[in-house]
Amino acid sequence: MNSTLTGAVAIYLAQVRAELSDLPPGELEDVLDDVSGHLTEVAAEFEPGPEGGPTLAALQERLGTPQQYADELRTAAGYPPRTKPVGVAHLDAGWKALRWGLIAATVGPFFIAIGIFAWQQDATVFFGLLGIAVLFAAAYLGVRALHGYDPRIVLDTPRGAQGATAIRGLIDQIPPNARAELTSIGQPVWWVVRGVIGGGGFFALFGAASVTVVGAIAGAAVSIWVGRKTQRDRRWLWYVVPLNVVTAVAVPAFLAAAYVGTSFSLFGNYNDYRGTNNTSYAPNGLRLDGNRVTNIYPFDAQGKQVDVRLYDQDGNPISLEPQDCAANYGSNQPGTTSNLFPQAVVSPDEDGYADPENCKDTTKAPFVPPPAPATRTTSTPSNGPTDKPTPAPTPTAPPSVKPPTTAPTAKVPTPGVTLTVEPTR
Incomplete structure (x- = not known):
């Protein structure tokens, strides 16, 4: 198969390959080589689009859906129609794969969400690592449960069929033009957001704020690669869907934290706002x-x-x-x-220690107070800006005072203002 195809042509070829996955491996590769050449010729007839080639909608309008195209290939080559595997083993594999996928998409993000909203750094790290471990372990077991079957066998189970019907009903509510825009523009943007949240959050989880930006950039690159990989191999959905759920939970949390002006748990120093030394929470x-x-x-x-x-x-x-x-x-x-x-x-x-049995109290100050000023200083109003000091008054001789003929009468002092500092003895 030609691996140089890019954009919508590569996506269309990957979907055709999935429709023909029941063919013998050698014959499948021969058929896909012919399909690659045909798609290259068809793509050359279109004017270059935003991605340098035709859009996926234009290819489907010209060639039909990937399923219709694959059915025409089967008919032309004399292959029998695609038959769904039947039997207890098939249904059992589909249910197990779906069950592990649901665990990865619910339990793992649940623990990660607890870590995001935790008020202690140790709890954040513990629940974050626990959620990541559950997510990837359940996703791996889900892929193993397929036993080589096509990932779409989960749609043959009653629960899988109900979920697919509900999702198709929601997608049908979106206008076709908007769907095309979400696929061509919204999907790459989501890949970048998912990678930034995952990569930056992973490093910030361990307090490595200095490399958070580098982790976010690396996460975005990895996320884009995984998105492309998922279009060709649907088994990656067992990992991608849980990560999408985590991102969907984390993005509103970060936006809410930014709105109230606080640093969120995955991107800050916990001691800045969670430690006991911060008096704003006392x-x-x-x-x-x-x-x-x-x-x-x-x-x-x-x-x-x-x-x-x-x-x-x-x-x-x-x-x-x-x-x-x-x-x-x-x-x-x-x-x-x-x-x-x-x-x-x-x-x-x-x-430097104390115990309940020998505990002693003290009220002695742990410091030596600075000496009090000898006299009180008061500010003297100035008559204007000047650099000259005010001259001291010239002393004069006190006038002669005659001794009193009668004893002075003692004056009763006026009651003073009650102080709010009450000495105790």
Whole structure:
């Protein structure tokens, strides 16, 4: 058979070959050599199309469908009509192949989808690898179950016939012109998308973000090759259909992640948005300049550590979850909080560890506070931009003061403003 045919001519020849697959191998090759020459001559009569030759629809309009063309060859060469293999072995092989194909197209993508939406990197890797293993193992068993029969034997089973009828009904709803466009344009685009998702996602699954783009390009090339291969050998459908299902699940997931402005699991660093260090996912707590505040150590003006209770401007307590031994080893009730600072934390032993039996708490600050300024500094309003310093006033002698004849009357101080920092003793 001529292997230099490309485009729609090669696809048409592959479909004719499938229709004649029941012929003896030697005779089949002889027939296909003649068919290749005929198709080359017919293709030369057409004006070059987008792919450099006639379209598949133009060939079918000129020569008929591949099945009609093959039937004419049988009649001209004196071969008997194609007969479907019958018997229990045939139906059993068709059902087994269909069953493994359904497992590959459902169970494998199901585990991969769990990995895509998992919130932990370890779970993503585990379910991703599990789904890939199930997908390819079931697809391989499906091809083995054919036992050399034509892959279309699955359509002879009741389930296969029902599925084929339903799919043909959906395809018939598409206008013929749109079908031709989907085949000539949509199919190559889908091959590229499938390869980008599969290749890039495989490397991102293991956190290799640096080679994700290279993997996506390589995946696109492999996907196009597999698509061409499937047109000639229908057994590849057992692998291609499950991969199409995975892509159909992954593409909306990636689009949704891009819409909400988040990085999806297969293309990002999990610690960026799933780790415990990210405070945007912490339901309770305090933050300062985007960093989580886990404790507060108050000091007075003399640099002495003090105990205080904190409240906000509305009188609500500013509380954090305790971090002492009771909190770490299960003695506290769920939801316990405290606005007494500094909060006690577990004091590790010399080896840096702590255990429930010998656990000790400490409220001592793990740092030395910087010295407080000696005097308060206040800003002096300026009379205008100038570089000259304001001259100091000239000291004058204090006026003479006569001693008071009566004792001064003590003034009662005006009550001050209540502070929100309440020292405790």
